[in-house]
Amino acid sequence: MRLDALVRFARACAELPFRTPKPRFNVGDDATIGAEWDIGRYHVEIQVGNDISVDSIVFEVDKGDPDEIPLAGNVPFLTEIMSIVLKSR
Amino acid sequence: MPNDVAAEVPDDCTVFRVVKKADIKPDGTPESGCFADKAADDGSSNYMSVYFSDEIEDAKLSVRDLQEKWGSDIYTVVAFHVAVLRAEGERLWRDPNDDFVGHGACKRLGDSTRTRSQKRRLAKLSKPVPGLD
Numbered sequence: 001m002r003l004d005a006l007v008r009f010a011r012a013c014a015e016l017p018f019r020t021p022k023p024r025f026n027v028g029d030d031a032t033i034g035a036e037w038d039i040g041r042y043h044v045e046i047q048v049g050n051d052i053s054v055d056s057i058v059f060e061v062d063k064g065d066p067d068e069i070p071l072a073g074n075v076p077f078l079t080e081i082m083s084i085v086l087k088s089r
Numbered sequence: 090m091p092n093d094v095a096a097e098v099p100d101d102c103t104v105f106r107v108v109k110k111a112d113i114k115p116d117g118t119p120e121s122g123c124f125a126d127k128a129a130d131d132g133s134s135n136y137m138s139v140y141f142s143d144e145i146e147d148a149k150l151s152v153r154d155l156q157e158k159w160g161s162d163i164y165t166v167v168a169f170h171v172a173v174l175r176a177e178g179e180r181l182w183r184d185p186n187d188d189f190v191g192h193g194a195c196k197r198l199g200d201s202t203r204t205r206s207q208k209r210r211l212a213k214l215s216k217p218v219p220g221l222d
Contacts, residue, residue: 026120029127029137034120034121034205038114047121066206
């Protein structure tokens, strides 16, 4: 995994609310790194890869269909989602 | 790989995917990252490795043998039906190798890269194989 991808991953994680629990980290065979949280009714995950086009946020409620948006430009949205999820606990 | 080759794998066949035990969450769901294709630039085949139950059974082997081949202290195995994967937009074909009988490939139709939400859907659809260590 390239250094710039790791930096994007670290930057996204750094913008998470202070009380965000430790995620489960995973490195895929496609050289992506992911972090995922199961918090109550909610499932949140992020993925970063060498190709920025695969960087994404996935959000899911009650194990329904996962919604996915690009991570690029949406880190504030990730922060907001996690804030809402944490308030729901 | 042409789709007519993929048709050789029957819909009712079981597909096994070897995953790390450490990547299984407390609720039994694997982490989404378990369902990635191999990296394209590492010289490998750029697909997700799987194993087909019919060939394993024909060889008088079991999924436990598959787990032990990989190392039962580190790895476990989850399962899908072929029909389920095809309904998710995955295509499958046999790709034998010397590691273990029944090896095959799983890749998105159209050869696109599996998105994170598609990986998540596979994680939720996968079933643990009972009776493994």
